[in-house]
Amino acid sequence: MENRRNFVKKLSVATGALSLVPVLTPVKARSLSEAGKLINDLSPAEAARNEEYWHTIQQAYTVSPNIINLNNGGVSPQPLIVQDAVDRYNRMSNEAPSYFMWRTLDAGRESLRMKLADLAGCDPEELAINRNATEALGTVILGLNLKKGDEVVLTKQDYPNMIQAWKQREMREGIKLNWVNLELPIENDEIIVQKFKEAFTPRTKVVMITHMINWTGQILPVKKISKIARERGIAVLVDGAHTFAHLDYKIPDLDCDYYGTSLHKWLSAPFGSGMLYVKKDKIKDLWPLLPNQNPLIADIRKFEVLGTRSFPIEQAIGHAVNFQNAIGNKRKEERLRYLKNYWAEKVVHLPRVKLNTSLKPEFSCAIANFSIEGMEPSEMDTILFNKYKIHTSAIVWENIKGVRVTPHVYTPLKDLDRLVDAITFMAKK
Numbered sequence: 001m002e003n004r005r006n007f008v009k010k011l012s013v014a015t016g017a018l019s020l021v022p023v024l025t026p027v028k029a030r031s032l033s034e035a036g037k038l039i040n041d042l043s044p045a046e047a048a049r050n051e052e053y054w055h056t057i058q059q060a061y062t063v064s065p066n067i068i069n070l071n072n073g074g075v076s077p078q079p080l081i082v083q084d085a086v087d088r089y090n091r092m093s094n095e096a097p098s099y100f101m102w103r104t105l106d107a108g109r110e111s112l113r114m115k116l117a118d119l120a121g122c123d124p125e126e127l128a129i130n131r132n133a134t135e136a137l138g139t140v141i142l143g144l145n146l147k148k149g150d151e152v153v154l155t156k157q158d159y160p161n162m163i164q165a166w167k168q169r170e171m172r173e174g175i176k177l178n179w180v181n182l183e184l185p186i187e188n189d190e191i192i193v194q195k196f197k198e199a200f201t202p203r204t205k206v207v208m209i210t211h212m213i214n215w216t217g218q219i220l221p222v223k224k225i226s227k228i229a230r231e232r233g234i235a236v237l238v239d240g241a242h243t244f245a246h247l248d249y250k251i252p253d254l255d256c257d258y259y260g261t262s263l264h265k266w267l268s269a270p271f272g273s274g275m276l277y278v279k280k281d282k283i284k285d286l287w288p289l290l291p292n293q294n295p296l297i298a299d300i301r302k303f304e305v306l307g308t309r310s311f312p313i314e315q316a317i318g319h320a321v322n323f324q325n326a327i328g329n330k331r332k333e334e335r336l337r338y339l340k341n342y343w344a345e346k347v348v349h350l351p352r353v354k355l356n357t358s359l360k361p362e363f364s365c366a367i368a369n370f371s372i373e374g375m376e377p378s379e380m381d382t383i384l385f386n387k388y389k390i391h392t393s394a395i396v397w398e399n400i401k402g403v404r405v406t407p408h409v410y411t412p413l414k415d416l417d418r419l420v421d422a423i424t425f426m427a428k429k
């Protein structure tokens with residue numbers, strides 16, 4: 001029975017890879033579907049270590065051979081098929097912009113909605129396509145019906161744009177913000193859940209939960225927090241900027257009311273693409289940021305009144321979804337975690353080096369943050385780039401100080417070896 005289950009599991013992972021059209025020209029490398037044959041019989045964890053397969057994925061990108069980009073947490077590059085689609089649609093649009101953008105490309109939006117909904121595991125009628133997580137989450141933060149004295153729970157480790165939006169409501173309308181302060185890393189869900197629970201009061205109307213804290217990569221137990229929020233009638237907003245197309249899950253698994261993400265991070269979609277999820281019964285009462293004729297209609301499209309924007313960027317998202325499906329969500333998650341562990345396990349025991357991220361799989365994936373006693377993050381960031389040509393992100397935010405390292409599916413192990421050398425050098429300084 002167990003063998004049969006494993007077989008079916010492998011088969012369903014495999015079909016994603018086999019159904020993909022080649023994304024690479026034969027002169028460059030083998031096609032993705034060809035490469036998929038290398039791993040179709042492997043479990044996702046085994047596939048994560050198949051360098052021959054990941055070499056093909058690396059070739060699908062056009063990244064600089066001279067700069068090692070380990071700041072994919074900020075924004076990620078696109079595989080060539082996505083870049084080509086943007087170029088193609090852009091050239092087409094330039095032949096007669098209003099005709100090709102509004103009559104041809106625009107017609108693809110409903111199909112794209114279905115494609116994204118399939119990946120997100122929700123109803124297409126719950127998904128609006130927009131430009132980034134800031135826009136998606138800002139729509140919810142500024143569009144919820146709240147009055148003076150209503151309370152919102154959030155953490156000091158949330159992303160600044162979201163914090164700023166909530167603070168504006170605090171300044172303007174007198175809502176009250178109740179802050180949770182997380183001492184990261186935390187390797188116990190119950191500690192996190194308890195902190196949120198303690199911040200809830202009878203006046204709490206909304207809780208915002210960042211699924212993965214961008215500064216360190218800590219994964220928060222969204223579903224467990226949602227459960228308690230639900231029992232108290234508190235609406236749940238999830239910042240999924242760092243987990244969509246990174247961790248293998250579906251939005252409804254989180255049991256949230258609202259969710260926003262960028263697609264130009266882990267999905268490798270074009271720069272300036274994002275997505276808003278609003279649970280069906282919550283659409284009507286959420287005010288759009290940029291209103292349509294009937295702002296209180298129960299139609300998710302009311303959040304897409306963005307004026308003229310880049311239709312080439314929007315339509316090329318579909319190619320990024322194809323690429324994601326070809327790899328498979330679980331395989332990608334396992335590979336990303338493997339890459340993080342690859343370098344982190346080599347430096348964690350070095351004297352003066354401290355990891356600000358848990359290495360337990362349930363608490364982190366691709367992102368990790370390290371510090372070295374006696375060194376400022378900016379100093380390490382400078383050495384990493386000037387001496388090793390490794391681009392990272394120096395973090396100083398609330399109680400977090402360190403360098404954030406974020407590989408992506410195109411990162412070869414050799415690049416991480418250089419990172420390990422660099423950290424070893426700095427730790428001995």
Ligand SMILES: Cc1ncc(COP(=O)(O)O)c(C=O)c1O
Nearest residue numbers: 132133134135159214239241262
């Ligand atoms: C946790 C989190 N939320 C939201 C955002 C905003 O993303 P964007 O700049 O694409 O709107 C980021 C960006 O890094 C983030 O890390």
